[in-house]
Amino acid sequence: MNVFAGLALFVLTVALMEVFAYVAHRWVMHGWGWGLHKSHHEPRDGAFEKNDWYAVIFAGPAIALIAGGVYGGMPALVWIGAGITMYGAIYAGFHDIIVHRRIRHSWNPRSRYLKRIIQAHRLHHAVESKHGTVSFGFLWAPPVRELLAELESRGEGKIRAASKVRREMDPGAHVPG
Structure with a gap:
């Protein structure tokens, strides 16, 4: 070959x-x-x-x-x-x-791609159960706004501090409470 x-x-x-x-x-x-x-x-x-x-x-x-x-x-x-x-x-x-920073470091990605993948993975971890979560890929993820909308529309699973997650992922969004 x-x-x-x-x-x-x-x-x-x-x-x-x-x-x-x-x-x-x-x-x-x-x-x-x-x-x-x-x-x-x-x-x-x-x-x-x-x-x-x-x-x-x-x-x-x-x-x-x-x-x-x-x-x-x-x-x-x-x-x-x-x-x-x-x-x-x-x-x-x-x-x-x-x-997940399993090895300590201080580097914070600045590229839009890496930020989107990291945010998508954090949204994946926003659900405390095996059901109702979003973003299962590792190198590709839909836009964060789409994932937020999907997460909110599902209503499955217990969401960890949903308003906090939403503010972290989409600071411009209005979130009550």
Whole structure:
């Protein structure tokens, strides 16, 4: 396999991982896999949470693909496994470090894109249960105003200090109370 085809497969895999992550987050983590993911929606005690097992689980296919590609003489599998691994690295850097600050830092993103993704993820955490939340992707999110409208229209789940969340996410909005 030539390098350009490999790189194209790598980039395609990273992009498709966002679709996979959305589906897994919405229907597995907020569905039958809530037992592990719930820890991510609660205050963490210590460096790790049960939700971190998802990183271990999702690393398995990447490792298997890379090994299968290397030892099975199928280079395409290496590129796919590397794409999955890259998505995991992007996720860890963005979600765990930038958004949740699991490693202390003082950097505050200034780009509109990063601010929107961070706000979308905060809105995802505004609901205290597995039902009624919004924004399940990690690298793409609808505009914050759309997410706010969706969150308010659903009326599902217990919303954490809804007026506070609304003011933080949309300072120009009028929120009673």
